[in-house]
Structures are given as C-alpha cells and as structure tokens.
Amino acid sequence: MSVAAPPRTGTVVRVGPASGVVRWRQVAVPVAAFAVLVLLAAISMGRGDFPISVPDVLRTLAGLGTGAQPFIVLELRAPRVVVGLLVGLALGVAGALFQTFARNPLASPDTLGITTGASVGAVAAIVLSAGGAFGGALTGLGIPLAALLGALLTGVVLFVLTWRAGIDGYRLVLVGIAVWSIGTALVDWLLTNAEIHDAASAYVWITGSLNARTWDHAIPLVVALAVLLPLALAAGRVLGVLQFGDDTARGLGVRLPAAQAAVVLIAVGCVAFAVSAAGPITFVSLVVPQIAVRLAGGSRPPLLASGLLGAVLVVGADLVTRTVLPEALPVGILTAVLGAPYLLWLLVRGRRQFT
Amino acid sequence: MTVTTVAPGRAAPARRTARGRRWIGLLVLVALVLAACLASVAVGTRSMGLGEVWRALLDSDLAGEEAVIVRHLRVPRTVLGLMVGLALGVAGALMQGHTRNPLGDPGLLGVTAGASLAVVLSISLLGITSPSGYIWFAFLGALAGTVAVYAIGSAGRGGATPVTLALAGAALSALLYGLVRAVLVSDQQTLDAFRFWVVGALAGRGADVAWQVGPFIALGLVLALANSPALNLLGLGEDVARGLGQRIWPARLVGLAAITLLAGAATAACGPIAFVGLVVPHAVRAVTGPDHRWLIPCSGLAGAVLLLTADVIGRVVVRPGELQVGIVLALIGAPFFIALVRRRRTSAL
Numbered sequence: 001m002s003v004a005a006p007p008r009t010g011t012v013v014r015v016g017p018a019s020g021v022v023r024w025r026q027v028a029v030p031v032a033a034f035a036v037l038v039l040l041a042a043i044s045m046g047r048g049d050f051p052i053s054v055p056d057v058l059r060t061l062a063g064l065g066t067g068a069q070p071f072i073v074l075e076l077r078a079p080r081v082v083v084g085l086l087v088g089l090a091l092g093v094a095g096a097l098f099q100t101f102a103r104n105p106l107a108s109p110d111t112l113g114i115t116t117g118a119s120v121g122a123v124a125a126i127v128l129s130a131g132g133a134f135g136g137a138l139t140g141l142g143i144p145l146a147a148l149l150g151a152l153l154t155g156v157v158l159f160v161l162t163w164r165a166g167i168d169g170y171r172l173v174l175v176g177i178a179v180w181s182i183g184t185a186l187v188d189w190l191l192t193n194a195e196i197h198d199a200a201s202a203y204v205w206i207t208g209s210l211n212a213r214t215w216d217h218a219i220p221l222v223v224a225l226a227v228l229l230p231l232a233l234a235a236g237r238v239l240g241v242l243q244f245g246d247d248t249a250r251g252l253g254v255r256l257p258a259a260q261a262a263v264v265l266i267a268v269g270c271v272a273f274a275v276s277a278a279g280p281i282t283f284v285s286l287v288v289p290q291i292a293v294r295l296a297g298g299s300r301p302p303l304l305a306s307g308l309l310g311a312v313l314v315v316g317a318d319l320v321t322r323t324v325l326p327e328a329l330p331v332g333i334l335t336a337v338l339g340a341p342y343l344l345w346l347l348v349r350g351r352r353q354f355t
Numbered sequence: 356m357t358v359t360t361v362a363p364g365r366a367a368p369a370r371r372t373a374r375g376r377r378w379i380g381l382l383v384l385v386a387l388v389l390a391a392c393l394a395s396v397a398v399g400t401r402s403m404g405l406g407e408v409w410r411a412l413l414d415s416d417l418a419g420e421e422a423v424i425v426r427h428l429r430v431p432r433t434v435l436g437l438m439v440g441l442a443l444g445v446a447g448a449l450m451q452g453h454t455r456n457p458l459g460d461p462g463l464l465g466v467t468a469g470a471s472l473a474v475v476l477s478i479s480l481l482g483i484t485s486p487s488g489y490i491w492f493a494f495l496g497a498l499a500g501t502v503a504v505y506a507i508g509s510a511g512r513g514g515a516t517p518v519t520l521a522l523a524g525a526a527l528s529a530l531l532y533g534l535v536r537a538v539l540v541s542d543q544q545t546l547d548a549f550r551f552w553v554v555g556a557l558a559g560r561g562a563d564v565a566w567q568v569g570p571f572i573a574l575g576l577v578l579a580l581a582n583s584p585a586l587n588l589l590g591l592g593e594d595v596a597r598g599l600g601q602r603i604w605p606a607r608l609v610g611l612a613a614i615t616l617l618a619g620a621a622t623a624a625c626g627p628i629a630f631v632g633l634v635v636p637h638a639v640r641a642v643t644g645p646d647h648r649w650l651i652p653c654s655g656l657a658g659a660v661l662l663l664t665a666d667v668i669g670r671v672v673v674r675p676g677e678l679q680v681g682i683v684l685a686l687i688g689a690p691f692f693i694a695l696v697r698r699r700r701t702s703a704l
Contacts, residue, residue, distance in 0.1 A: 106458040106521055161693055173457050174637060174696045178689040181630045185685030188554045192679070196547045203546060207536050283529040290522060329537055336533030343526040347519055348510045 026305070029296040033308035040312060041085060044319045045077045083213040083277050084314045084331065086221045088284060090274035092310020093232050095285030096292070096301035097267040100239050101260070102169040108286040109271040112176030114155050115280035116183030118272065121150025122279070123187050123202045127194040143205065144217065148276035154179060155268030159261070166246075167260040208281030208332025210318050217277045224273040229307070232266050236303045239263060243300055281332045284310050287339045294346045313339050377649050380642045384656040388437070391663035395433040396425060398667050431562035436663045436680075438565065439557070439621045440631060442572045444658020445579045446617040447632030448639070448651045452586045453610050454524075455517045460633040461618030463524040464611070467627040468531035469500020470619070474552055475535050479545040487564055489552065490623045494571075497619030503527055505611055516593070555628035555681025557666050568620040575616030576655070582610045583647040590645065630684040631658045634692050641695060661688060 010023035039054070042061075046052040050072055052060070059065060060073045091109070098107045109115050125146035141149070162168070162175045187206070191199045238259045241249045250256050271285070288310040289301030296305045317334035397408045403421055411422040412430070446461040454463070462468070473496025474489045483489060508523035539546045585606035588596040593603055618632065635658045636650065643649040662680060668687065669678040 104456065104458060105518060106456060106463075106525055111458055161697065164697065170457065171696060175693055177458065177633050177637075178692045178696070181633070181685035182689045184629070185682040188550070189678075189682045191550045192554055196543060199550060200540075200543045200546055203536075204540055207540060282532075286525060287529060327541065330540060333533045333537045333540065336529040337537070340526040340530035340533065344507055344523065344530075347523055347526070348507060 023297065026296045026298060026302060029292070029302075030305045030308050033305060033312055037085065037308060037312050037315065040315045040319060041081050044081045044084075044315055044322075045073050047319070047323050048072075048077060079215045079218045080210050080213045080318070081315060082218045083221060084210050084318045085311045086218070086225055087274040087278045087281060088288075088311035088314030089229070089307040090221075090225055090270040090310075091281065091284040091314075092288045092292070092306040092308070093229065093303055094267040094270040094274070095310070096289040096303050096306035097232060097235070097239070097263055097270075098285070099289050100243060100300045101263050101267075102173050103243065104169070104173055105290055106286070107169075107173055107176070109267070109275075110280065110282050110286055111180060112158065112172070113178075113180035113183050114151055114158065114268060114271050115275050115282065115285075116180050116187065117154025117157075118147040118151035118275040119206050119280055120154075120183050120186045120190075121146040121148075122205050123190045124150075126202045126205065127190045127198045129198075144220075144276045147279070148272055151272035151275050152268070154183065155265070155272060159264055159268070162264075163261075166257040167264055168246075172264070204330055205279045207330040208279035208335070209330035210278055210314075211328070211330070213278070221273050221277045224269065228266055228269050228273075231262070232270065233303055235259075235263050235266055239303075240300070279330075279332065281314060281335055283336045283339060284313060287336075287343050288313060291339070291343050291346060294343075377643055377653075381649075381653060381656075384653060384660065387660045388656055388663075391660050391667070392433050392437060394667050395436060395663045396429045399424070399429060399670050427562070431565055432557050432560065432666070433663065434562075435560055435565045435624060436557050436666050437659050438569060438572050439625050439628070440659030440662030441655040442575060442617040442621040442658075443628060443631035443662070444635045444639075444654040444656070445576060445651055446614045446621070447634075447658070448636040448647070448654035449579055449582065449586070449610050449614050449617075450632065451636050452590060452647055452650075453517065453607065453614070454521045455590065456521050457637065458633075459521060460629050461614050462622075462627060462629055462632070463521060463528065464614055464618070465500030465504040465524050465527050465531070466497040466615065466618040466622055467500075467629070468528035468535070469496040469498070469503075470494070470622045471535050471549075471553065471627065472496055472531045473499075475538050475545060475549055478548045479538050479542055484548045486552065486556075486559055486626075487561070490564060490567060493623035494568075494619050497622055498615060500527070500531065501611065501615040501619070552626045554679040555626040555684075556679040557625055557662075558677055558679070560624060564624050568624045571616045571620040575613045575620065578609055578613035579617065579651055579655075582606065582613055583651045586610065586647040586651075587645075590647070626681065628662070628681045628684065630681070630688055631662060634688060635661060638692060638695055 010021040013020055013022050042054045042057045046054055046057045050068070052069060052073065056065070056069060057073055060069045065073065095108045098109060098112065099105055101107075122143050125141065125143050158172070158175060158179050159167070161179075162172045164171075191202060194202065238254055241252050241254050242259065242263070244252075246256060249259075289306040292306040292309050293301045295309075296302050313335055314331060317338055318331045320338070321329050321331055321334050396412070397403065397405055403425075407421050408425055411425040443461065450459045450461045450464065451457065453459070470493040473492040477483045477489055477492040483492075504520070504524045504527050507527065508520040539549060585601055588599055588601040589603070589606060591599075597603060621628070636654045639654045639657050640650060643653050661684065665683040665687065666680045669680050669683040672678055672683075
C-alpha cells in the first residue's frame with residue numbers, strides 16, 4: 001500500500017528571510033465572491049419599474065448619473081441593497097465566529113438563541129402594541145430597536161450564564177440550547193395569544209424581510225459594522241489558535257478569557273445589529289460558513305469568505321424575490337430555499353470531512 | 356472530557372458506587388414517573404379529591420361528571436404524555452449518541468421540519484384543522500424527512516458520518532422550513548391553525564391518538580434498547596468500533612429507524628416539542644455517565660417525568676385556561692438546566 005502524497009494546497013513564497021504559504025483557493029474564493037457581489041448589487045439596483053442598466057448603475061454610484069437616475073438608485077433602491085449586503089456580511093461572519101469558537105458546525109446565532117431573543121423583542125413590540133404600559137413602551141421603541149435590545153440582552157445573558165473564568169465552547173452550546181428554548185417558547189406563546197392579523201405581520205418579521213428599508217435602517221448597521229468587522233477579522237487570528245484547544249492556546253501565549261470574551265461579544269454585536277435591520281434571516285449564519293469552508297478549503301470556516309458569501313446569498317435571494325417570483329416573498333424564505341440545496345449538493349459531492 | 360486515573364486498589368469500589376448510583380437513579384425515576392402519572396390524573400381545571408379519582412378509576416360502572424372526566428379526558432391524556440415523554444427522551448439520547456453533537460435533537464434529522472411541512476400542506480390544501488386529523492400527515496412527513504436526510508447524509512464519499520448527517524439534517528430542515536414559511540406568509544388561515552400545532556400540546560388529544568401512535572413508539576423503544584450497546588462502541592469512533600467487531604451500517608440504520616419512529620410518532624401526536632429531546636439527555640448524562648445502556652432508558656423515564664409534570668403545571672398556572680406543555684417545558688425547564696450546566700461538569704459526549 002503506498003502512502004498518497006499530501007495534496008498541494010498552496011505555493012510557498014519566500015521574501016528574504018520571511019516565508020509563508022499562499023493558499024490560492026483561500027484568496028480566490030473571497031475575490032470571486034466580491035466580484036459576484038458587486039455584480040448582483042448593481043443588477044439589483046437596476047431592476048424595478050424604471051429599469052437602469054448595470055453600467056449606468058455603476059456610473060451613478062460613482063456620481064455621474066443623469067436625470068432621475070441618482071434619485072432612483074441612491075434614494076429608493078440602494079438602501080435596500082445595502083441593508084441586505086451588510087446583513088449577509090454580518091451574519092456570515094458571526095456564524096463563522098460561533099462555529100469556530102464552539103468547534104461545532106451547528107453552533108450559530110440561531111441555535112444559540114440570539115436571533116430568537118431578537119424575535120422575542122420584535123414580536124412583543126408587534127403583538128403587545130394594544131395593551132398595557134409594557135407593550136406601549138415596547139411599541140414606542142419601534143420594532144428595530146426592540147429587536148436590537150432583545151438580541152443584545154440575550155447575548156449578554158448567554159455570556160453571563162456561560163462565563164466561569166472564561167467561556168468553554170461546550171458550555172456555551174449547552175446554555176445556548178436553554179436560552180433558545182426559552183426564546184422559542186416566548187415567541188410561540190406571543191403568537192398563539194395574538195390577534196391573527198398581528199400574528200401574521202409578526203411572522204413576516206420572524207422570517208426576515210428587506211421590504212421598505214430606508215437609509216434609517218442602513219446607517220446604524222453601517223456604523224456598527226465599521227467598528228465590529230475589523231475587530232472580527234483581527235480576532236480571526238486568535239481564533240485559529242483557540243481551535244487547538246484551551247491548553248495549547250494558553251501555551252502559545254493567548255490571554256484566554258479576554259480572547260474568548262472578545263470573540264463572543266463581537267459575534268453577538270454583529271448579529272444584533274443585522275437582525276435589528278432586517279429580521280432574523282435564518283440559516284444564513286448556519287449554512288454559509290459551511291459552504292465557505294467547502295469552497296475555500298482549510299480547517300475552519302474562513303471569516304472573510306463567509307461574510308462575502310453571506311452577502312451574496314442575501315442580495316441574490318432578494319433579487320430573485322423581486323424579479324423572478326410572481327409574488328414578493330420575504331427574503332428569509334429565499335435564503336433558505338437557495339442556500340440549503342447548495343450546501344446539500346456540496347455535502348453529497350464532498351470528499352473531506354470538516355468539523 | 357476528563358481522564359481520571361484511579362489507583363488499582365480503589366478501582367473496584369469506585370465502579371461499585373457508580374453502579375449503585377445508577378440503580379438508585381433508576382428507582383427514583385420510576386417512582387417519579389408513577390407520582391407524575393398520579394398527579395396528571397388528579398390535577399386539572401376541576402379539582403377533585405384523590406378518593407374520588409380512585410373510585411372513578413376502579414369502578415367502571417360509576418357514572419357522573421367526575422368519572423367521565425377522569426376516564427375519558429385525564430387518563431388518555433396521561434397515557435399519551437407518558438408515551439410521548441418516553442419517546443422524546445429516548446430519541447434525544449439516541450440522536451446525540453449517533454451524531455455525537457450536543458446540539459443534536461431528534462428534530463435535526465428532519466423529523467420536525469418534515470412533519471411541519473406535511474401539516475402545513477394538509478391545512479392549506481385539504482383544509483384539515485384538528486390535531487387528530489394531522490396525525491398521519493405529520494407522521495408521513497417526519498418519515499419522509501428522515502429518509503431524505505439519511506439518503507443525502509450517506510450519499511457523499513465516506514458515508515453517513517456524524518458531521519455529514521448533522522449538516523444534511525440542518526440544511527434539509529432549513530429548506531423545508533423555507534417552504535413552510537412560504538405558505539404561512541401568504542396564507543393567514545393556515546397560519547391561524549398552524550400556530551397552535553407548532554407550540555406542542557397534549558390537550559385535545561383523545562384515547563384514539565394514543566392508540567394510533569402507541570405501536571410505533573413501542574417498536575421504536577425496543578429498537579432503541581437493542582441499539583444501545585452498539586452505540587457505546589460507535590462512540591469510540593467508527594474505526595475503533597469496526598476493529599472491535601461492530602458492524603457500522605446495521606447499527607446506524609437501527610438507531611435512525613428508532614429515532615424516526617419515536618420522534619415521528621411523538622411529533623405526530625403532540626406537535627414539535629424540542630426541549631425534551633435536547634435537554635433531558637444532557638441532564639441525565641450528568642448522573643448516569645456516557646454509558647448508553649443506562650443513558651437511554653433513564654432519558655426516557657426522565658423525559659416522561661418532565662413532560663407530565665410540565666403538563667400538570669400548565670393546567671394549573673393560568674386556570675381556567677391552559678398553558679401548552681411545550682411552553683411550560685421551556686420556561687420552567689430551561690432555567691433548571693442552566694443551573695445544572697453551571698453547577699457541575701456535565702459529562703461531554
């Protein structure tokens with residue numbers, strides 16, 4: 001029996017005394033995803049009652065639009081696309097952070113209850129609007145703020161309950177299950193007690209929708225992600241070390257509690273702002289990192305590729321709901337219906353196991 | 356996972372105490388199941404003395420409102436709760452053993468998503484709106500869901516490994532839920548019926564439901580118990596298990612068949628109740644350790660205790676109304692579970 005040579009995954013680059021391995025797939029996948037994303041976003045901004053071609057959209061974005069184009073593209077259509085793009089980016093990155101941190105491909109903001117917490121806030125704001133001081137106060141906040149508070153509060157609760165001189169990935173998963181159960185029960189309870197009309201609009205919110213988004217939705221997200229995404233990418237380096245196990249990480253000089261706290265809080269922040277802008281577009285954070293790791297290779301979901309592919313999925317799904325389907329479905333349905341079969345196909349075709 | 360080294364002289368007593376603890380745990384669980392059954396028959400919107408309940412149970416000729424309530428409402432409901440609790444606890448332990456993932460609940464195998472889609476379609480297309488009307492649709496949907504997950508999970512090279520199974524289940528569930536939502540978002544009437552099914556409840560299910568799902572649950576329990584020694588070997592990793600003479604495929608198939616029967620029947624009877632299958636095995640593992648020959652039966656009994664207790668509490672807290680058992684389970688059970696996770700090292704999978 002001959003031992004197969006390890007597959008060539010990259011090129012060794014040496015510059016003077018420094019050397020490193022460049023893995024081309026890990027470079028090519030984000031670049032390709034970015035190109036597809038730009039194209040999809042431009043197409044999406046061009047489609048509508050007043051069609052604008054892709055070159056014209058790009059020209060308008062560069063500030064060279066003519067006639068009504070700047071108003072239509074920048075004021076009417078861009079907010080929706082920007083919200084979708086950023087939400088996908090945030091959910092993809094957060095999913096990759098959680099999955100790597102917990103060393104579990106099923107760990108995601110959905111299964112750990114953070115998006116569920118946002119749903120509790122938003123559904124309560126929708127359903128309880130009629131009665132009581134509490135309901136009135138919630139409704140006064142508005143749905144996005146109620147969702148943001150719900151998600152952040154749940155994230156903090158999860159963090160506090162898991163914290164015992166550091167965060168163990170396994171304990172995070174177990175506590176997450178419990179938090180998720182409570183959130184789901186509250187949402188179900190609110191839905192069964194609501195007027196059917198309220199329940200229906202709450203259900204659309206739970207599914208995740210990009211309808212009628214304005215710059216008011218986009219700007220908080222832009223600001224939050226401008227802070228959180230660089231932090232997430234910086235944390236990615238530590239994450240690679242954390243994957244070897246706590247003892248090894250400590251031996252390699254990682255300040256463990258601080259690093260763990262940073263990873264979890266950054267991920268919670270990304271999810272909270274994303275969910276507040278568009279609702280819990282479920283399964284993006286679960287499915288996309290697994291797609292990304294299968295495309296780009298490597299031992300864990302790559303952060304940047306996960307984010308960009310998440311954005312591609314959400315913007316693409318939104319484009320499909322608006323142009324292909326006869327009836328505009330919330331984008332959260334399409335992300336699942338488009339993203340899940342792709343992952344299934346990758347699983348059937350896959351040669352390697354990933355954890 | 357911790358590795359404990361025990362001095363040779365102390366190994367035997369240590370093992371004996373572990374076994375003693377398990378036997379005591381088992382007996383306590385059996386006693387708790389009996390107590391929960393009794394409470395479930397005795398407590399309800401209409402409060403009765405234990406004497407009245409006892410007479411109604413023993414004397415089948417006794418007429419009157421109390422006797423009818425006990426015999427035709429409470430006893431069937433208790434039996435159903437017992438069966439469903441057993442089924443969900445056992446299915447959860449099996450699922451976590453087979454996927455080796457702490458997030459593995461029976462629904463992950465496509466059971467809940469398949470059943471949900473079938474129920475939604477039966478409401479939307481056929482206009483069925485009663486829980487006992489959904490039952491066969493839900494069961495068929497659950498079966499179809501698991502078969503699809505297993506087919507996809509084992510289609511890739513390397514066969515049905517825990518990771519591919521879990522991911523195939525998650526992805527297929529995502530797809531099916533997407534379809535469920537597509538119907539619900541555009542059809543308010545269906546949402547109106549579906550929102551009460553999806554909570555998970557024992558109320559309104561008569562003796563006929565218990566008779567319908569009973570045989571499937573019984574078969575599933577037998578398969579599960581038969582599967583437990585093999586599951587211990589599979590837990591060492593497939594290569595080691597194969598080296599020890601365990602045949603992988605038959606063991607996986609028996610286990611998955613048991614999960615499908617148990618979780619499918621339970622979901623068909625009561626709607627999706629995720630909490631029992633997810634949480635009970637973790638809590639029980641803290642007492643029994645990872646040996647599946649103990650873990651599986653104990654999880655079943657603990658599931659039954661939990662489900663019946665939650666159902667009784669749900670009848671009492673918002674009298675004269677009722678809180679659905681799925682909601683009570685999560686709201687009361689989850690904080691206990693968190694306390695357990697924080698207080699002691701739960702035995703990892």
